[in-house]
Amino acid sequence: LETTEADRLRDLVAAELGRARDRTTLLTEAVDEGDLVRQHSPLMSPLVWDLAHVGNQEELWLVRDVGGREPVRRDIDELYDAFKHPRRDRPQLPLLTPGEARRYVATVRDKALDVLTRSRLEGTPLVDQGFAFGMIVQHEQQHDETMLATHQLRGGPAVLDAPPPPPAAGPVRGEVLVPGGPFTMGTSTEAWALDNERPAHQVFVPAFHIDRAAVTNAEYAAFIADGGYDDPRWWSTAGWDHRQSAGLRAPLHWVRDGDGWSATQFGRIRPVVPDEPVVHVCFYEAEAYAAWAGKRLPTEAEWEKAARFDPATGRSRRFPWGDDTPTPEHANLGQRHLRPAAAGAYPMGVSPLGVHQLIGDVWEWVATDFTGYPGFAAFPYREYSEVFFGSEYKVLRGGSFGTDRSACRGTFRNWDYPIRRQIFSGFRCARDA
Ligand code: AVJ
Numbered sequence: 280l281e282t283t284e285a286d287r288l289r290d291l292v293a294a295e296l297g298r299a300r301d302r303t304t305l306l307t308e309a310v311d312e313g314d315l316v317r318q319h320s321p322l323m324s325p326l327v328w329d330l331a332h333v334g335n336q337e338e339l340w341l342v343r344d345v346g347g348r349e350p351v352r353r354d355i356d357e358l359y360d361a362f363k364h365p366r367r368d369r370p371q372l373p374l375l376t377p378g379e380a381r382r383y384v385a386t387v388r389d390k391a392l393d394v395l396t397r398s399r400l401e402g403t404p405l406v407d408q409g410f411a412f413g414m415i416v417q418h419e420q421q422h423d424e425t426m427l428a429t430h431q432l433r434g435g436p437a438v439l440d441a442p443p444p445p446p447a448a449g450p451v452r453g454e455v456l457v458p459g460g461p462f463t464m465g466t467s468t469e470a471w472a473l474d475n476e477r478p479a480h481q482v483f484v485p486a487f488h489i490d491r492a493a494v495t496n497a498e499y500a501a502f503i504a505d506g507g508y509d510d511p512r513w514w515s516t517a518g519w520d521h522r523q524s525a526g527l528r529a530p531l532h533w534v535r536d537g538d539g540w541s542a543t544q545f546g547r548i549r550p551v552v553p554d555e556p557v558v559h560v561c562f563y564e565a566e567a568y569a570a571w572a573g574k575r576l577p578t579e580a581e582w583e584k585a586a587r588f589d590p591a592t593g594r595s596r597r598f599p600w601g602d603d604t605p606t607p608e609h610a611n612l613g614q615r616h617l618r619p620a621a622a623g624a625y626p627m628g629v630s631p632l633g634v635h636q637l638i639g640d641v642w643e644w645v646a647t648d649f650t651g652y653p654g655f656a657a658f659p660y661r662e663y664s665e666v667f668f669g670s671e672y673k674v675l676r677g678g679s680f681g682t683d684r685s686a687c688r689g690t691f692r693n694w695d696y697p698i699r700r701q702i703f704s705g706f707r708c709a710r711d712a
């Protein structure tokens with residue numbers, strides 16, 4: 280790289296690391312020590328585990344691997360290895376205290392920034408174009424979103440605040456026809472794309488219809504009112520089993536309020552807003568709603584084609600609106616608001632085919648299992664993606680109001696068990712043409 284180009288990239292990496300750390304600090308300073316070490320749900324780690332785990336991954340990859348430096352705390356690697364201890368067991372571990380964890384992540388960050396200053400950001404696949412640094416930025420931001428979900432599960436008075444999302448500029452209803460034909464899915468050129476997004480490959484997608492907006496609270500409430508939760512016709516076999524054993528009756532956090540619904544949001548209770556996307560539903564609920572509506576969930580390839588395909592050029596864009604990095608006018612990302620925005624709130628984010636808010640607001644369940652693309656190669660470690668491939672996990676696309684822009688793009692893939700709904704998950708429907 281030219282010196283100036285490498286300098287520019289180093290500045291960008293430092294800024295992105297700084298943004299991630301500011302958010303981690305916000306999420307971990309908002310509550311007292313008790314709330315940091317307590318487990319708010321067996322589905323989640325104590326917040327202080329996420330904090331030190333973020334530092335430990337940064338130590339492993341940037342300080343030791345890229346930097347070739349001496350370990351800071353080799354003795355805690357095992358404690359913060361996500362594969363050694365399931366989330367429900369983490370509060371019982373001899374974890375660093377909040378004060379120790381804060382000092383640890385600060386020490387690691389100082390060293391990582393020193394490594395960055397000395398790195399040429401080229402020469403090996405791990406450091407080319409700052410990949411390892413970008414991976415660590417995304418890792419911290421992903422754990423920040425997980426910590427935000429922990430905040431949503433936490434009891435007690437509200438500690439997070441944010442302005443409401445923008446209102447709809449105009450109504451967005453109905454569906455669009457996506458023409459049949461080949462499109463390029465995934466990427467081989469996006470510098471910080473993770474292994475599961477690679478490589479770019481051609482996929483033939485037959486024509487289909489997709490909803491211009493995600494399913495709203497009003498639409499979902501109509502499914503409930505119509506007895507959708509009591510009618511096995513709408514549910515898959517696995518979905519109905521789960522509906523029965525878990526006693527599902529409405530999205531997570533919804534409570535009856537007269538004839539309508541309210542929902543708890545980060546320690547406050549408020550009426551559900553009819554035009555906002557439904558959030559905190561599991562894959563099985565999404566599937567059942569779609570069947571009730573006479574539709575289905577889009578496949579992952581359909582979702583990505585709706586989000587990236589430009590019929591004028593035949594090219595796949597980085598984002599629905601083009602190749603530019605998301606700004607606050609494009610999408611509801613980055614925890615700037617604490618809930619999804621109404622359908623029609625981001626006219627600048629619309630795709631060439633007229634589909635709204637594919638990026639931001641809510642993660643969208645798609646019909647597809649999480650597997651590797653043709654030509655997939657695990658990089659830099661099998662445990663990032665490959666060990667999750669198979670039929671156990673479903674894919675979610677597009678990011679939520681709690682997803683940072685660094686961990687969100689047209690090719691970005693998230694995954695979870697089909698029963699999970701503590702995440703900021705919603706969906707949109709599709710149907711065959
Ligand atoms: C991609 C969100 C499913 O949180 O398990 C964090 C991201 N990987 N640490 C997760 C991740 C390693 C991952 N998800």
Ligand code: FE
Nearest residue numbers: 332361418422
């Ligand atoms: Fe992690």
